Amino acid sequence: MSPTQSRMVALRDVAAAAGVHPSTASRALNPAMRYLVADPVVARVQEVASRLGYRPNAVAMSLRTGRSRLIGALVPGIANPVFAPILAGAAEVLSSAGYALMVADPGDDNGRAAEFVEQLAARGADGLLLATASLRDDPALAACRARNIPAVLVNRGSEGMSSVVSDDRGGMALAVAHLLQLGHRRIALIAGPAQLSTGLRRSEGFEEALRAQGLAPDPALQEITAAYTREAGERAAARLIARHSDVTALSCANDLLALGAYDACRRAGLRIPEDISVTGHNDMPMVDLIEPPLTTVRIPHGEMGRQAAGLLLDRIGHGGGASDVVLPSALVVRGSTAAPRPTAPGAAPAARSARRRGPARPGHPEG
Template sequence: MKRTALRSAEMRTATAPRPTIKDVAARCGVHPSTVSRALSPAMKHLVAADVANRIQAAANALGYRLNRAAKGLRTGRSGLIGVLAPDIADPGFPPVLSGIADHLHAQGYATIVADVGTEGSEQDLVDRLIAHGIDGLVLATVMLDDAIVTHCLDSALPVVLVNRLDRGARLPSVAGDDEGGMRLAVEHLVALGHKRIGHVAGPQEISTGARRRAGFEASLGDAGLASRNMPVETAPTYTRAAGREAALRLLGRKPRPTAIVAANDLLALGVYDALAARGLACPDDVSVVGHNDMPFVDMVSPPLTTVRIAQHDMGEAAARLLLDRITDPAGTREHLVLPPTLIVRGSTAPPRS
């Protein structure tokens, strides 16, 4: 008897019509358009808070779920934003992604993240995301001279660059002040008394690598050190292993640098490895400065002095800029530059006399 009743209940549940926006409106005694606004993160502010809360409670009680497909047919938008990541395993990228996702979620959008990694085809990934019906794209992978920018422009898809720039500044972008960050690092070391300062540069085909190296060299020149030996070694990738190899070459120079500025924190950790391999201590023998202030660099030994870029804010700004482009594709092409901050920790000290 109990099994029969249970089966009947399951059948009624299975065949019951899916609750609609009109059902929610009827329960609350409001117009369906009011329900639509109250349940939309982007329009909820148009409805009185108590009414919006009552509508949300009624929707939950009825089991109403927004039909994204139907909404997409009505509006011509999917509510999906693509994000092309350079390497999802890089500890510096998740804070940027978090900023993007937080802002988009608050506006009723969801993100699809595609990881290019080391072997990925950017054009293929972009085409796949477009096939999923994305409303816009955040690119964190662009090189200085990159065909993917032309491909995106040809697709007429709203696109914003984050953290990296293309040489022609053809797309809206949000990035840190790379040259300014290097200036903070060099000025800090010069103030400590360092005169032999080396640089582990990032890949020169990427804007962060090229612009940070340019900022490093310009800052040494402003400090009156340009005529001295200016040791720079380039790492082919932003990895700890590449930083170690570049730092070993720097440490083999005569005279040896008393301080090293790395183009990012992973490279700086590679510098730590190189110092250990040579039996040198940081900061007693060589001071080290990183760039980005990625998570946990305050927990290494010694804690890393680094240039902080507001990565979460950068992601939020990129998402905001992209939504502006979706709303007004012909709007102003903005290029936002976020100021850096020097975070002084235990990896820098005056050089030995």
């Protein structure tokens, strides 16, 4: 059957070929209603629909059910490797339920994110997945509430909204505990933006891990970045290295910041991990291929997307209040961390300064 003919196949044609009533065929092809039809009948109707090239009329279905079967997703950087598995996991669940996913990228512009919410609402989106939310006074969340659109936050949290996040505090605590076990005591933090739940909670996890070992967090050893970018990580690491020559480890709030720290260390002539250790957070694709491979905190991004989509479908179907899902993190130890090199008392700053004047190590990681 040609593509032109396949567009002409109607539900009644499928029903007739399968030997069932059109209402039965409709239920068999609707993931939300399929449970009302016997499995052998569902299989027969689906086989006939596939063979005839039947495609549901989305406009007719929307008019009949009052739902568009469209879900919007906002991500702050579609090129960021972190979001690809989140979106793939969400699309897997949504597709199996008969929904299509539309993705918009407002970057870090909260006002633009709110505009996208309005546009998606105007197009009849049944719900939204938001990876852009700030902790407080987020315009996109305000637009969702004003429009009464079901929404679930993913990878970030905000009070009063359903969310699926990783254990940010626990994940950062794992990285710091690893550095402490190696013998590091002068550990600096390259933190994420304070207005984001990931930035705040990972900073809290960093400090809690130090206190658990009887060490007082030093604010002078913490740099808060304005964005999760490689460039921001390089600037923060350069400042820390310049001010504190005795720092032996950099704990970064995400992998892009860690890649920036690699750049700063190499420009300063510091070898990783011989002179300074570096940890990241996210285990984004290909950080195991840089030199040295990055020790980082692994987050189950695909599962995050799947659970967020499932939670959103439940809210669309049944409503209800806010609920939160926190997924566990795990530490992946690779080549960017090692025990600090022993030095004679009082010799560390001079030795580090001498190494810093040496030639930079060749190679440059790609973000």
